[in-house]
Amino acid sequence: MFYYLLKYVLLGPLLRMVFRPRIEGLERVPASGPAIVAGNHLSFSDHFLMPATLKRRITFLAKAEYFTGPGLKGRLTAAFFRSAGQIPVDRSGKEAGQAAIREGLGVLRKGELLGIYPEGTRSHDGRLYKGKVGVAVMALRAQVPVVPCAMIGTFEAQPPGRVVPRMYPVTIRFGKPLDFSRYAGMENEKAVLRAVTDEIMYAILSLSGQEYVDRYAAVVKAEQAEAKGGKERRFPRSPLG
Numbered sequence: 001m002f003y004y005l006l007k008y009v010l011l012g013p014l015l016r017m018v019f020r021p022r023i024e025g026l027e028r029v030p031a032s033g034p035a036i037v038a039g040n041h042l043s044f045s046d047h048f049l050m051p052a053t054l055k056r057r058i059t060f061l062a063k064a065e066y067f068t069g070p071g072l073k074g075r076l077t078a079a080f081f082r083s084a085g086q087i088p089v090d091r092s093g094k095e096a097g098q099a100a101i102r103e104g105l106g107v108l109r110k111g112e113l114l115g116i117y118p119e120g121t122r123s124h125d126g127r128l129y130k131g132k133v134g135v136a137v138m139a140l141r142a143q144v145p146v147v148p149c150a151m152i153g154t155f156e157a158q159p160p161g162r163v164v165p166r167m168y169p170v171t172i173r174f175g176k177p178l179d180f181s182r183y184a185g186m187e188n189e190k191a192v193l194r195a196v197t198d199e200i201m202y203a204i205l206s207l208s209g210q211e212y213v214d215r216y217a218a219v220v221k222a223e224q225a226e227a228k229g230g231k232e233r234r235f236p237r238s239p240l241g
Helices: 002-019 046-053 071-083 096-109 134-142 190-208 217-234
Strands: 022-024 035-039 058-063 087-089 113-116 146-152 171-174
Touching (some): 035 096, 035 134, 035 190, 046 058, 046 146, 087 096, 096 113, 096 134, 134 190, 146 190, 171 190
Parallel strands (some): 022 171, 035 113, 035 146, 058 087, 058 113
Antiparallel strands (some): 146 171
């Protein structure tokens, strides 16, 4: 109930008024039945802009940190995501991936739309990174189509670290649903999962026009953070500037 209140009364109209997003290919999203909408992830605002454009309800697998933040801001964020029906997923530990898959398959078994960001995290520099194979596992096990989606302009409107979005033209582009029925029963084949995931990422890339990086975003972020930390340890800032 709160989901539809947000979408049609509170947040949806405000987002459309502020961003005035251009929507392309909305008719490609199935009007009924289970399906996965797989998109690039450039900004925190992606969580709200894409659902605001869809006629159907969509459930995202959201990182658990959105539900466990400290202070008043953390409690408000957690309450918002829970009320909107989003599912927290713990991304740490060996069982994290399997837990996310179980939750996603539960959504699809109900005949609903599942939203997922195959990169696994927001892009820190606006480029498109290598997709994780969880999206392929769910698509093959549930035997559902995957609709590629490209968010364009949201990185410029609200890059990581920016709290208040700036005015910037945004386009949300949906591609033709991808059918992977030819791989039925092969969801345990690593090569197949990689091929399916790469096909999904290529479809997103074709829609978004981003530069592609054939590495996981989380790994690149960690390397950059470690390199930055190392430089700071080797060359400490002088108290005199």
